[in-house]
Amino acid sequence: MRPHYSPRPASVGSAVAVFAATGLAALVAIWISVVWVARKDSTRSAVLDARDIAVAKSTTVAPVLSDGILRDDPAALARLDTEVRNKVLSPRTVRVKIWSEEGRILYSDDTPLVGQRFPLGPSERAALLTGSSLAHVSDLTEPENARDHHFHKLLEVYDGMRTTGGTPVLFEAYLRMSSVTAESRRTMASVAPAFLAGLALLLLVQIPVAWSMARRLQRGREQEKRLLHRAIEAGAVERRHIAADLHDGVVQALAGNAFSLAAAAGEAERAGMGEVARTVGTAAAELRQTVRELRNMMVAIAPPRLHQEGLATALADVVSPLQRRGVATTLSVEPVAISRGAESLVFRAAQEALRNVTYHADASHVGVTVEGTKDTIRLRVEDNGVGFVPGQGETSRETGHMGLPLLAELAEEAGGRLDIHSRPGAGTLLVLEVPVR
Ligand SMILES: Nc1ncnc2c1ncn2[C@@H]1O[C@H](COP(=O)(O)OP(=O)(O)OP(=O)(O)O)[C@@H](O)[C@H]1O
Numbered sequence: 001m002r003p004h005y006s007p008r009p010a011s012v013g014s015a016v017a018v019f020a021a022t023g024l025a026a027l028v029a030i031w032i033s034v035v036w037v038a039r040k041d042s043t044r045s046a047v048l049d050a051r052d053i054a055v056a057k058s059t060t061v062a063p064v065l066s067d068g069i070l071r072d073d074p075a076a077l078a079r080l081d082t083e084v085r086n087k088v089l090s091p092r093t094v095r096v097k098i099w100s101e102e103g104r105i106l107y108s109d110d111t112p113l114v115g116q117r118f119p120l121g122p123s124e125r126a127a128l129l130t131g132s133s134l135a136h137v138s139d140l141t142e143p144e145n146a147r148d149h150h151f152h153k154l155l156e157v158y159d160g161m162r163t164t165g166g167t168p169v170l171f172e173a174y175l176r177m178s179s180v181t182a183e184s185r186r187t188m189a190s191v192a193p194a195f196l197a198g199l200a201l202l203l204l205v206q207i208p209v210a211w212s213m214a215r216r217l218q219r220g221r222e223q224e225k226r227l228l229h230r231a232i233e234a235g236a237v238e239r240r241h242i243a244a245d246l247h248d249g250v251v252q253a254l255a256g257n258a259f260s261l262a263a264a265a266g267e268a269e270r271a272g273m274g275e276v277a278r279t280v281g282t283a284a285a286e287l288r289q290t291v292r293e294l295r296n297m298m299v300a301i302a303p304p305r306l307h308q309e310g311l312a313t314a315l316a317d318v319v320s321p322l323q324r325r326g327v328a329t330t331l332s333v334e335p336v337a338i339s340r341g342a343e344s345l346v347f348r349a350a351q352e353a354l355r356n357v358t359y360h361a362d363a364s365h366v367g368v369t370v371e372g373t374k375d376t377i378r379l380r381v382e383d384n385g386v387g388f389v390p391g392q393g394e395t396s397r398e399t400g401h402m403g404l405p406l407l408a409e410l411a412e413e414a415g416g417r418l419d420i421h422s423r424p425g426a427g428t429l430l431v432l433e434v435p436v437r
């Protein structure tokens with residue numbers, strides 16, 4: 001089921017707007033990825049930078065790292081503290097901890113931490129045991145960093161050392177994010193305007209090109225539509241000529257012949273030639289039937305009485321061939337004051353719908369109703385046939401099925417709409433609504 005059968009293409013303005021919006025989205029995505037890559041890179045540089053500094057600083061405290069600190073010897077701790085405060089702490093290096101292998105804080109410039117225990121992670125243990133170093137961005141939510149929350153972002157560097165007596169301990173320093181990141185932020189800020197302006201300019205110069213391409217496409221489509229309508233109109237005019245020629249020529253002649261034959265049959269009857277009279281009478285009746293069929297065909301190719309006698313009569317003419325095929329039909333037409341254009345459109349739609357019922361629906365019943373309000377007229381053609389899936393491949397204009405798409409276009413042009421409700425096995429309902437004026 002697809003409620004609306006709309007052929008409307010996107011306008012040039014909205015096509016260009018979509019183009020510009022996607023371009024802008026791409027621009028934002030490019031900028032975000034550039035910033036992300038630059039930030040990652042500067043963090044990596046900052047970490048390496050911090051490690052070099054911290055390792056250099058750990059070396060300066062090595063001589064005062066006596067075994068006394070393992071036993072909380074106040075003199076040893078005081079010596080270490082003086083060295084740390086004089087040579088290690090700086091505006092950048094904000095915290096120092098020295099850990100035992102068991103995860104006890106042997107020394108920290110933040111005295112309340114001394115004596116506390118926190119489990120060491122595997123990589124920290126490895127650094128402690130092998131005497132190597134490692135650095136990463138601090139997780140300030142970890143319990144051991146509870147007192148350092150006020151530092152916005154820190155790097156922590158570990159360096160495995162030995163006391164003067166040879167016991168492995170872990171030196172840990174916390175450094176503020178280095179000037180490397182500040183530097184990179186400054187660089188980004190200075191290149192950003194030029195970079196973004198370049199991308200925006202690229203987008204801007206593409207917009208007129210996109211605009212002209214969209215216009216050209218739209219013009220092509222409009223031209224195609226005009227040609228199509230001209231072809232339809234030409235077809236309609238041609239059909240009217242054929243119908244008129246048939247009516248004035250062949251049909252009149254045949255009707256005259258039927259009349260003459262009927263008269264001849266009467267004369268033969270009166271002359272007592274019963275056999276001849278019957279043969280000629282039968283021929284006259286067959287000829288009259290042929291004339292009737294020809295007239296029906298003429299109604300189908302050009303509705304001569306539409307505007308003179310109104311929709312009801314013209315529709316009755318279109319419905320009757322279905323009746324003769326054994327399809328039960330109901331027709332109800334409310335009298336509505338309606339413009340010629342709307343009347344032609346309703347007629348044309350009914351004709352196409354009933355043609356579709358005849359060729360595709362295999363229906364046993366079809367109902368046609370025309371009802372009007374003050375402003376619109378609504379045609380409904382409903383059958384109980386096989387149904388279909390509207391708008392799919394075999395019902396599209398590209399595959400040569402023109403009836404419904406053309407009708408949808410005509411409806412839209414007249415300011416109305418065409419809706420097709422159908423499902424395989426569930427019959428089909430076509431609804432056309434057009435303004436009466
Ligand atoms: N009442 C219906 N019942 C079942 N199938 C239908 C009905 N109306 C349309 N269809 C299906 O929709 C298709 C498209 O219809 P449409 O009128 O657009 O084209 P067509 O009738 O195939 O060809 P054209 O109208 O150009 O001669 C049909 O081929 C048919 O498969």
Ligand SMILES: [Mg+2]
Binds near residue numbers: 352355356402403
């Ligand atoms: Mg059709």
